[in-house]
Amino acid sequence: MGRDTVIGLVGKPSSGKSTTLNALTDANAKVRSFPFTTIDPNKASGYLEVECACSRFGKQELCKPNYGYCRNGTRGVPIILLDVAGLVPNAHLGRGLGNKFLSDLTEADCLIHIVDVSGTTDADGKETRGYDPLQDIEWFQDEIFRWILGNLTEKWPSVVRRHVATKSTTLETLLLQLGGYYANKELVGKALDRMPNLPPLQEWDTEMVEAVVKSFMAVKFPTILALNKMDHPDADKNVSKIMLKFPEMKCVLTSSLTEVFLRKLAALNYIKYELGTEFIDTAEDLPDAGLRPLDEKLAEKIEEIRDLVLYRFGSTGLVNLLQTAAEMMQLVPVYPVRNISTFGGLSGQHVFRDCVLVKKHSPVISVARKIMGDVTIAAIEGVDKKRVGEEDTVDVKKNDILSFRLVPGNH
Ligand SMILES: Nc1nc2c(ncn2[C@@H]2O[C@H](COP(=O)(O)OP(=O)(O)OP(=O)(O)O)[C@@H](O)[C@H]2O)c(=O)[nH]1
């Protein structure tokens, strides 16, 4: 059966990984301005916000997801976030926490590289001023590359011997070597497809092995940058530099610390906060909402957050961060329903109880496999009881509401 999408939060120590995890989830990961605060990975459920299918049919009132939430047609679909230990230059040689970080990361489907753009932490996560975060982006990608390459080249001669002796295909041999990174046949195949005219494996030189590892990395660990600590006064110039230097990278500006703070104030009923927006209301703005009054210090702090973060950037960036990651992975929400006329389950009046994220253009049958495993399907129906073929593909608002009828006795 399929598993949930996992996003790895990665970066050097003290860049804000744990703070970002806390900002995106209800987790309570340890946060300190001290390198290597996190040693074992923290895992928590975050929510990818999408426009829910209920809003297409005016059924917002009846929408009650089994997992996650739906607020007025905006649905939070659970997605797993992994906060791993900080990575430092030369970790692949055992520096810092070394390979521990790297092996914790294998189950991730994509990475969010949390970059500290305030320039207040050096490459090892120690406090400084005026550090240039451009460097972090360069050494970070290289570190992951060296790690995978090292694992592969270490045993390369025996890999080649076995490959020749067993008359394996390149795909079979690489799958055996790269399967440890949660890579299946499809994924390794995709990495090879990106390299047309590959010579036979036994003829690969060092450069060729490196190119294959690079291609595998791009498929296995697509990465976006979270330019974090954007609330800091030195952030602006660093952000522009990064965007100029890496125009092809997907970047999202974030202030995880602000998001954690706002969520806390909202939970304590000091403010009303619309997640993902610039709007916060206090007792002064909404006298009848029953919000607690702010003391002078808190009122000042909120004014500062409005000026430095919300009005300048439009939001803290956290909702946008997950959406950008989902876009990069081309994830589409698909709603399996029991009853294709009411969109309900077996009983009760609630609609669209389930939602799974699948890759755009996946065949409909893979959705069934993801949620039900290896069952025999009798028929598949879409909206208006339209018959859908197993190989038809899913897309946003296309074949995304499905009812699977199983062969009796096959549940
Ligand atoms: N100004 C500012 N500080 C932040 C932000 N996000 C995190 N910090 C601070 O950065 C420091 C490190 O944060 P952590 O979340 O513990 O960093 P980490 O990447 O998990 O660190 P390790 O677990 O040691 O690898 C803490 O003092 C945070 O309060 C932000 O958006 N703005």
Ligand SMILES: [Mg+2]
């Ligand atoms: Mg941490």
